[in-house]
Amino acid sequence: MPKPDIRQTARTLAENIDASAANATPEALGADVLRVEIVDSMQPLEAEWRALETDNLASIHQSFDWCATWVEVYRNPLAIIRGSIGERTVFILPLEIVRSNMVRRAQFIGAQGSNINTGLFAVEFLESVGHLAAFHQEQITRALKGKVDVLLLQNVPFEWRGHQSPLASLPSIENQNHAFQLPFLDSFETTLKQVNAKRRRKKYRQQTRMLDEKGGYDHLIASTSQDRHRLLQLFFDLKAERFKTAGLPDVFQSPETRNFLQGLTGLRNDDGAYVALEIHALQLKGMHQGHIPAVAAVSRKGDHIICQFAAIDETLVPETSPGELLFWLMIEHFHHQGIALFDFGIGDQTYKRSWCPVETVQHDVILPISALGRVAALAQRSLTHTKAAIKANRQVYGFVQRLRARTARRAAPDDAERD
Incomplete structure (x- = not known):
């Protein structure tokens, strides 16, 4: 039939x-x-x-x-x-x-x-x-x-x-709650023009100069199961401290939540067009060798990147705004990989509005x-x-x-x- x-x-x-x-x-x-x-x-x-x-x-x-x-x-x-x-x-x-x-x-x-x-x-x-x-x-x-x-x-x-x-x-x-997105245009520079490219580049130069004076930094992307587990545990620790300081409950502390996120880190296809959870970090060199002041995780499906979570260590180089620098590095990294939309997810926060011309x-x-x-x-x-x-x-x-x-x-x- x-x-x-x-x-x-x-x-x-x-x-x-x-x-x-x-x-x-x-x-x-x-x-x-x-x-x-x-x-x-x-x-x-x-x-x-x-x-x-x-x-x-x-x-x-x-x-x-x-x-x-x-x-x-x-x-x-x-x-x-x-x-x-x-x-x-x-x-x-x-x-x-x-x-x-x-x-x-x-x-x-x-x-x-x-x-x-x-x-x-x-x-x-x-x-x-x-x-x-x-x-x-x-x-x-x-x-x-x-x-x-x-x-x-x-x-x-x-x-x-x-x-x-x-x-x-x-x-x-x-x-x-609304969601906030940054569309990727034909070039990184054109994309930045949507969110005040001149101001962002000036801030980026200041951040990198301050970190270079302390020995520099690396943009890490966890590529092994050991690295993924280590950076995910760091995120849990940073968030727990942040929630404790704010007097708020830790929404990531349950074993189920942690097992679920850990399970996601191993899900990806061969061409990289599907990555359930990819963890990025800013790692310091020099006087703070090996320390990580910012960590974030994103998911990719096709041409859509979505940020799932992020955390910063406020005791390390806070004057350099390490979380904002890490977002710059991630956006720049993905701009060369066929991505059309970088999504900061739901929740109205100042840093999202500073990056995103689109509110959904x-x-x-x-x-x-x-x-x-x-x-x-x-x-x-x-x-x-x-x-x-x-x-x-x-x-x-x-x-x-x-x-x-x-x-x-x-x-x-x-x-x-x-x-």
């Missing part, structure tokens, strides 16, 4: 499904109509999953190897949404089920540590349909019924690299599945609105941060979620 023409079928769906199929069952619509099902294991979808993740639109956080590493460590039950037309998988939403306050929540695998979530969509589906219609929403709701109370897909950019996300048609709210709004999709889920959805919307309002008021936000620090010092919890 010949495979269906995906593009033609998709066009037909886009034209007719909302009007004529809203109350129909999938069986009544025929074999070539988009169908939605829930799969509770990654392995049956591996081949289709890897095929969908190859384009530059899909986030590395939804790649098969990234998700498999998370699932191996955390072992939450899965509720992977597969959308298909005929025998062809046209989208995958890799979800896990997390229970919190008696509410069962379906969320992207590893959502608590991801900077951007896109889901996985076939190019022809994006070009021909481009959205999930009301009927598809009903299919997703029916498929998840009895398994979860609410579908919560966070940090989804509805406009991403010239395309609209099909998830934009689902109920949503703007996330309180992200959204949270919130779809209630049960009666309890409707209550949870209202609470989630209210919480996000409150956080956004607080962050929009610098005076109030500063007070909340100080209050959290005092509370954390008293309570000393084991973990904390990113706000």
